[in-house]
Amino acid sequence: MKKLINSVDNIVDEMLDGMTAAFPQYVKRLEGFNVLVRAKGPSDKVALVSGGGSGHEPSHGGFVGRGMLDGAVAGEVFTSPTPDQIYEAVKAVNGGKGVLLIIKNYTGDVMNFEMAEDMASDDGITVSHVIVADDVAVENSTWTTGRRGIAGTVFVHKIAGAAAEAGLTLSEVKRVAEKVISNVRSMGMAVNACTVPAAGKPGFELEDDEIEIGIGIHGEPGTHREKISDVNNITDKLIDKILAEGIYSSGDEIALMINGMGGTPLMELFIANKHAHEVLDGKGIKIAKTYVGNYMTSLDMEGFSVTLLKLDDELKKFLNAPADTPAFVQF
Amino acid sequence: MPSKIYECISKISESIMANKDYLTELDREIGDSDHGINMARGFQAVMEKISPDDSDIGVALKKAGMTLLSKVGGASGPLYGTAYMEAGKIMIGKTELLPEDMKAIFEAAISGIQKRGHAVRGEKTMLDAIIPASEAYSAKISEGSDMISAFEAACSSAREGVEYTKTIIATKGRASYLGERSIGHQDPGATSAALTLEAIRDYMKGK
Ligand SMILES: Nc1ncnc2c1ncn2[C@@H]1O[C@H](COP(=O)(O)OP(=O)(O)OP(=O)(O)O)[C@@H](O)[C@H]1O
Ligand SMILES: [Mg+2]
Numbered sequence: 001m002k003k004l005i006n007s008v009d010n011i012v013d014e015m016l017d018g019m020t021a022a023f024p025q026y027v028k029r030l031e032g033f034n035v036l037v038r039a040k041g042p043s044d045k046v047a048l049v050s051g052g053g054s055g056h057e058p059s060h061g062g063f064v065g066r067g068m069l070d071g072a073v074a075g076e077v078f079t080s081p082t083p084d085q086i087y088e089a090v091k092a093v094n095g096g097k098g099v100l101l102i103i104k105n106y107t108g109d110v111m112n113f114e115m116a117e118d119m120a121s122d123d124g125i126t127v128s129h130v131i132v133a134d135d136v137a138v139e140n141s142t143w144t145t146g147r148r149g150i151a152g153t154v155f156v157h158k159i160a161g162a163a164a165e166a167g168l169t170l171s172e173v174k175r176v177a178e179k180v181i182s183n184v185r186s187m188g189m190a191v192n193a194c195t196v197p198a199a200g201k202p203g204f205e206l207e208d209d210e211i212e213i214g215i216g217i218h219g220e221p222g223t224h225r226e227k228i229s230d231v232n233n234i235t236d237k238l239i240d241k242i243l244a245e246g247i248y249s250s251g252d253e254i255a256l257m258i259n260g261m262g263g264t265p266l267m268e269l270f271i272a273n274k275h276a277h278e279v280l281d282g283k284g285i286k287i288a289k290t291y292v293g294n295y296m297t298s299l300d301m302e303g304f305s306v307t308l309l310k311l312d313d314e315l316k317k318f319l320n321a322p323a324d325t326p327a328f329v330q331f
Numbered sequence: 332m333p334s335k336i337y338e339c340i341s342k343i344s345e346s347i348m349a350n351k352d353y354l355t356e357l358d359r360e361i362g363d364s365d366h367g368i369n370m371a372r373g374f375q376a377v378m379e380k381i382s383p384d385d386s387d388i389g390v391a392l393k394k395a396g397m398t399l400l401s402k403v404g405g406a407s408g409p410l411y412g413t414a415y416m417e418a419g420k421i422m423i424g425k426t427e428l429l430p431e432d433m434k435a436i437f438e439a440a441i442s443g444i445q446k447r448g449h450a451v452r453g454e455k456t457m458l459d460a461i462i463p464a465s466e467a468y469s470a471k472i473s474e475g476s477d478m479i480s481a482f483e484a485a486c487s488s489a490r491e492g493v494e495y496t497k498t499i500i501a502t503k504g505r506a507s508y509l510g511e512r513s514i515g516h517q518d519p520g521a522t523s524a525a526l527t528l529e530a531i532r533d534y535m536k537g538k
Contacts (some may be wrong), residue, residue: 053404076372078363079404107504110408111447115400115409138508145507199364201356218363220505221512 001200004054004059011052012074021241023326026065033264034074034081036061037087042095046173047071049089049295050102050157052109053078055299056217059154062327069102069325076297077196078218080108086116090127095185097171098126100177104149105133110269117326129152130177134186134270134307136241137214137223148216151259152184155319158328162321166212179315185245187238188215188295188305189248191228192262194219194298206254213237217298218263232275239279248308255291255319264298264304269293272304291318295327333383335426336391339534340381344374346530347523354446354526357519363504365405366519371405373411379508389423394417404483406504407520410444410457417443430478437465437485448503455492457520464528482532496521 005011012034019036020029027036035051051073060072065085070093075081099120103113108130117127134152160177161228190212193202196219203219208211211234214223228234248254249288258273260266273292280287288311296305311319323330344450347354347370354367371439377398379449385391391417400412421470441461455526465490471481488523496518501507 054397057425075404076369079365079369080406080408082401082408084401107448108404108408111406111409113405115447121410139510145503148508163407198368199359201359203359209370216508219510220363250512 001195001197003195003197005197007057009127011197012076015054015057015112016061019326020231026059026324026326027029030088030092031081032084033088035071035085036064037071037089037092038064040065042070042093044097044145045093045167046170046282047095047101048085048100048157048164048173049093049099050074050153050163051075051081051086052104052106052188053080053218055194056296060157061158063154063161063325065325065328067165067321067323068157068328069159069324072081077198079260080106080112083112083115084120086113089117090116090120090125091123094125098128100160100170100173101127101129101163102153102160103129103131103175104153105131105146106148112205119228128154128174130160130174130179131182131223132223132254134178134181134184135189135216136245137216139221150186150188150307151257151305152181152186154235154259154295154328155184155255155309156180157309158179159315160316160324161323162318166318167322176314176318180197180309183247183310183315184307185242185247186259186305186307187220187241188217188259188261189213189234189238190215190303192221192302194301196299209276209283211303215298215301217296219298219301231272235275235306236279239276242306242308243283248285248310250321251286253288253316254280254287255289255309255311256287257281257291257295257309259296261293261301261303262294263300263302263303266293269304272306276306288316333388334391335428336388337381337383338383339531340377340391340395342534343530344378344433346526347371347374350523350526352524354519357407357522359510361501361513361516362519363505365414366407366523368508369403369405369407370411370523373399373408376402384468388425388427388428389419389421392419392422395402395419398458406448407457407523410520413443413447414440430472430481432479433482434436434465434469437461437468438519450503453499454503455496455506455518455521455525456503457518459496460492460506460521460524463492479532479535480533481530482535483527484527485534489528493521493525
């Protein structure tokens with residue numbers, strides 16, 4: 001394993017201090033915790049807290065700032081943060097209008113966030129949560145813990161964040177977040193797996209000419225393997241699987257995200273984006289806004305995911321609202 | 332002289348540490364390569380938190396549970412954390428472990444894990460080791476066995492449970508995303524649970 005680190009044990013700690021040193025105008029770290037909050041402190045609005053394992057940078061700390069999150073909790077690499085850390089974040093960002101937790105659907109995350117919610121509620125803080133489950137690679141049957149939360153989560157941060165900034169109440173912000181969740185779907189693939197520093201080797205091994213379809217964002221294996229083909233063909237597969245959900249049809253307006261997994265050159269993401277536009281245009285699906293870049297990564301994994309969000313007037317308004325955070329700036 | 336509960340938890344901790352890479356490797360196959368790392372981080376902190384003077388079993392177990400909850404993370408943190416805390420609750424004020432206490436500990440731990448994780452037996456989780464172990468233990472005790480032989484029975488049932496996890500599809504936790512592909516792989520959490528029980532057995536036998 002070759003990594004630019006000092007010691008496996010200090011990765012999260014050193015990263016968070018590095019982030020605050022880079023963006024002091026946006027974020028500060030809660031003393032003694034792996035939590036980033038807005039530099040200016042809580043304000044008179046509903047506060048949003050998200051988080052999860054580290055290794056998905058810029059998620060989630062990079063989205064702390066005006067128009068998006070108020071706090072982000074960083075767990076160890078790919079491991080859900082613990083309840084005490086989440087609880088501290090909730091206390092720190094609470095401005096009296098309540099706190100909404102945005103949780104990606106993983107057993108560990110859901111349990112740890114729910115325990116923190118119980119702790120904060122016992123303190124008299126009004127807390128509620130939403131669970132993002134946008135990954136269509138996982139069949140949503142009663143036999144699994146449900147779909148995983150992946151890149152679509154960033155749209156929840158953006159849109160719920162704008163709703164909170166606009167002064168909506170906790171239950172209204174939650175309603176908007178849930179509307180995003182029911183209209184957003186993603187699917188990803190990998191050319192190469194990532195290496196968790198503490199594990200020292202890749203999560204799975206692929207032959208030189210093999211790719212893994214349906215991967216999550218934790219180096220876990222996907223739904224199947226196949227021979228590599230050109231990126232247009234791969235993009236088609238991801239989009240087809242998303243469209244098979246039946247929620248996007250001709251005449252709809254959507255937002256599109258081509259998300260890099262951390263080790264993919266932007267050049268390749270743009271090529272995928274070009275084709276995604278051609279395909280969606282061809283189906284009469286109107287792309288109102290496109291995001292291409294590394295939003296929800298998986299360490300050094302090479303690959304990408306496609307996310308589609310169906311918009312209505314309300315979602316469009318909040319998507320287009322300004323945001324000013326380390327990793328998402330929009331005016 | 333260090334207290335009994337301190338020595339017992341040390342034994343569990345040693346076993347988790349010694350099997351850190353093994354547990355992580357099992358999780359690499361059907362999860363996200365972190366179970367051994369998570370558990371080792373937790374037990375390292377537990378050993379810093381509890382002291383050889385902690386003689387109250389309940390107090391020591393609750394400390395261990397709180398520490399696991401705040402250090403392990405993942406799915407196993409809340410689950411093991413809750414299990415130790417629930418076990419601690421029923422042992423407060425006790426410095427000796429009687430056969431019926433162990434039965435109550437098993438039951439409290441299982442109901443704690445189920446309260447948090449909503450899993451039942453057969454979903455390829457730690458419960459597939461712990462529930463059979465608990466049943467085997469209780470059966471032996473009601474037959475009039477002594478605690479050590481009852482615990483031996485619990486450990487072999489836990490191991491059978493671990494073997495059984497290889498044959499079933501995961502329907503809880505991260506491994507459930509693999510569906511059929513999870514068959515053939517041993518559940519990391521069931522394995523750490525069996526290791527925990529074996530460490531307690533070794534402690535009881537003075538090994
Ligand atoms: N709902 C559940 N009930 C009981 N045990 C569970 C449940 N979900 C997972 N487990 C156990 O947890 C083990 C995995 O623990 P681990 O420490 O690797 O957490 P994780 O699932 O990777 O967490 P995270 O998703 O946050 O990374 C599994 O092997 C399984 O035995
Ligand atoms: Mg794991």
